[in-house]
Every structure is written in C-alpha cells, then in structure tokens.
Amino acid sequence: MAAASSGAAAAVAAGTTVDLSDVSDPTISMLWRRIYSHFMSKTVGQGMAVCKAFKQLLPPLVTHIDLPADWPSRAAAQKALQHVAATFTQLEELEISAEYRDDQPELDFASVSLPCLTRLTLRCQPLRSLHFTSTNTPKLESINLDQCREIGGFNLELPELQRLFMEHVEVQDEAGFGSSLAACPKLEMVNCYKLWGLGGTLHELRLPECRELSFYRCGINAAAAAAAAAAAAAAAVVLWGLGGWGARCTSCGCLSAGSSPSTGLKLWAPKLTELELRACYSLECVRIMEDPPGSPLTPLRVNLVNANIDPLSKRHLKQHPRIKAPGGKLITKERDDLRAMWGLGEGDIGSDEDEDEDDDDDDDGMGFGFMGGLPGMMVGGGGADAGFVPMMHPLLQMMMGGGGNVDDEDEEEWETDEDAVERELEQREAQRPEPDDEREHEANERDEDEDDEDEDEEELSPAEMLAAMMMSGLSPGMAAAHLVAAMQGEEVDEVSEGGDGGSGSPQCVIEEVD
Helix, strand or coil: CHHHHHHHHHHHHCCCCCCCCCCCCHHHHHHHHHHHCCCCHHHHHHHHHHCHHHHHHCCCCCCEEEEEECCCCHHHHHHHHHHHHHHCCCCCEEEEEECCCCCCCCECCCCCCCCCCCEEEEECCCECCEEEECCCCCCCCEEEEEEEEEEEEEEEECCCCCEEEEEEEEEEECCCHHHHHHCCCCCCEEEEEEEECCCCCECEEECCCCCEEEEECCECCHHHHHHHHHHHHHCCCECCCCCCCCCCCCCCCCCCCCCCCCCEEEEECCCCCEEECCCCCCCCEEEECCCCCCCCCCCCEEECCCCCCCHHHHHHHHCCHHHHCCCCEEECCHHHHHHHHHCCCCCCCCCCCCCCCCCCCCCCCCCEEECCCCCCCEEECCCCCHHHHHHHHHHHHHHCCCCCCCCCCCCCCCCCHHHHHHHHHHHHHHHCCCCCHHHHHHHHHHHHHHHHHHCCCCCCCHHHHHHHHHHCCCCHHHHHHHHHHHHCCEEEEEEECCCCCCCCCCEEEEEECC
16 A cells, blocks of 8 residues: 555656546545545536546445435336445445435345445334345344334344444334344444334343334334234234233243233343333333352343332333443333433432323423423523523422432322422521521511412412413513522512514513511
C-alpha cells in the first residue's frame, strides 16, 4: 500500500499525468471516496446513469447507500435490491426508506448477497422474511427495522450481529424467533417495541453475550392467535401475548395441564443487566435459568410493570440471586418505574396507578405531558410554557408524595395526594422560625379572615386546583407556578406574559409571605 501510494505521489511531484481511474491505487481510491462521500446516493446513481466512466469507477468505492424506496411493484423492488447488491460489492451500510402505505411491495434478502454489509436500516419497508445468515451477510452487526409492518418469519444466523432493533413490526410466522436469536452468539442488545405476532411456539432464549433485552408492549395479533390456539397443547414455553388457551410449562413445572391460561418466557443470559417486559399485558410465566456453579453473578434489573405474571413467577424472580444482588431490582409498580425515569430516591414519589392507554397519543386534555427520561422535564402544550421546567420536579414530589417498599408481596395503603400535601406543608411549617408576637397576631388574624371567606368552599386537591386555574385561562406554566407558590407558602408577586426576551414565555417573580 505504501509503495502504491508513493507511486501516485511521485507521479504528481514529477508533473506527469496521473490516471484517476486507477482505483487500485490507495491514494486515488481515498480521493474518490472523500469526493463522493459528500454526494447523496441519488446523485451518485444519476451520475452513473449518464457517465460511463462513473459507472465503472464508483461501484468499488461506494460503502454507504441511502435508498428512497418508491417501487411500483414487488418485481421492481426486488430487481432494484439485486442491482444494488451486485453493483456495489463493497457496501457496508444500507438504508432503505419507503413511504408508509398499505401496498408497499415487500423485499426478500434471502437471495441477495452483501458480503461487506455491517449495518442495515429499513423504514416502512415490509420483508418477506428476516433472512440474514453467514452466507449472504456474514459481517452484519446491526439490524434496525422501523415501521416495517409485516415480516414473514425469522431466519437469523449471524456470527457478528450485536444489535437488533424492531419497532412497530408484525410477524407472520414466529417459529424461528428464539432459535434465530440463539444463532447470533455476539448479540448484546435486543430492543423491541410493539413487536406483534409472537406467541404459541416455544421461545427459549439463550443469549450468552446479551446485556439489554427489551420487549416493551410486545404481543400477539389476531391472526397468530387463531393459529396458536390449535398448537397450544404442544407448546412448552410461550413468550408473551398469548392468553386464553392454557399452554404448559413442562420444563419448570410451574403449571399443570388443567391450569389457567399461561404465557411465559424462559431465558438464559448470564451477562444480562436489563430485562424490560413492561406493558406485555398478558405475560404470566417468567423463568430465568440458573448459571453454572462458580459463574460470576451479574445483577439484573427486571421491569414487570403491567405484566400480569403469576405468583410463582413473581416469587421465583424475587428470590433469584441475580435480582437480590446489589444493583439488581424487580420493578412491578408504576411508581418505582417513575422513580427510575425521573431520577428520584425512595419515598420521593407516591402511587400512580393510572396508565396511559396508548403512549403514542398526545395528551391534549391538560395541554402538557411528561417527557420520559429527562428529570423534571415537562413539555408545554403551546410551546410558550417551556420556562417552567425547573418547578416541575418539586411539584411532582408534592403532588405524588409517598414512600414504601414497592417489592412487598402485598399491596400497601398509599396516602392520597391531599394527605401527602398536608404532610409536606406540616413539615415545612415545623421548620419555620418562631415569629414574634406581633407578626404572629397579624398572621392569625389573616388566617381567620381567610377561613371565614372559604368556610363554604369545598377543599380541592392539588390536581383539581391546577385544572381549575388552567380552566380559568391561565397557561399550564402559570398555573403550575401559582400552585407551587401556594404549596411553598409563597405568592406570585408579578406576572409578565412577554418575558424579558420577548419569547412569549411567562415570567414570574415569587416572593415569600411573611
């Protein structure tokens, strides 16, 4: 390589002509790669179509293609895919983005060879099957399927695959799901959201290198349910989403043949640290296989919020050494899930059993909603309330105050919002310095006047107060400011709707009440 590079450089230094079509020279190849890395894939394709030299020069240099999919038919789609694979033999990254429509033609990668491909991303592109093996894509490390709607089935056997992402995907034949994941020994992350169609077949997952495994809101579709019902008697372990037809878990003996319907997951993943099964509503049976004696103990966090597991599974998980180990945890309540999301400690947040029916739907009722993963962050409905982010963290704690051990087997009695606020105010009042007699007398007179005015009014909870202030015309930000000020014994002294910078965000100055 050094000799070839010095040859091209020497020719330039000598003032002689350099053949830029000689892409076997590393210097020339690097030059063309840098030039065409700034061009869109469509531009490169157009250049190859009109210039014979481009058509001969570019294929071995192109390593990334972002292909917009607008196929008129399935035959045209498959022909385009085969042309890309045959032309760009050094392709490392392939992205195919289609318009979301019901009649989008499907692709079949089973007959396509991409020997250098390391990353594949498909958006709104149906697949005949998830067929990727060491024969056609031996170097594939990452697969990302987003809104791909339908996949015929699974057939993975990838020695280098490390990451698998599937979101809003429906599987027609789930028979090879467990065996496909097991055939990818380097798989470190599996992240599935609304992956539909799994259930009714044995899915024993063996993932020796996996560290993160998520099946958030995954389940079974109606078509798969009909087929699964006929095969339920022969199923040993069902993953999730299958309810109503008593499958047996013969390997762990947790259920008898005449027991109630069961769905479950059997998992061996010695390096797993995060297992997300949240909102898999029909999940009942979960078993984590033991590691060989002497193996390192990896702490495991399991999120089972809204997963309807049976008592035996819950006892199995609570007593599992990896979950009991320092750093391990079993999350079964929404309040504990919120603690992790908001970065709060034990006792900072109370019970919140109300569930969002569909987290894809915007909450238009109150004009704002939580933004997951960002402590203290809320999003204003009209964009003008972004300035009240810092006050949301104390507001959340005061409105949802509580505590307790969420891992207790039995449900505990959690205090209401009104009790939490009253307790918080009592604690704050106890910490205030003693006022002198004159100020105390004035405060008592003021309290008596306020009591006379409000004796006929019904006491409102903080949530009702917030809603009432917003219905009166206040923006969510100003309503929250008033509520926080009231709870902290302060008052909003001045309000400016325009703000200092003219951004439209309400600005307020909070002043303590003597």
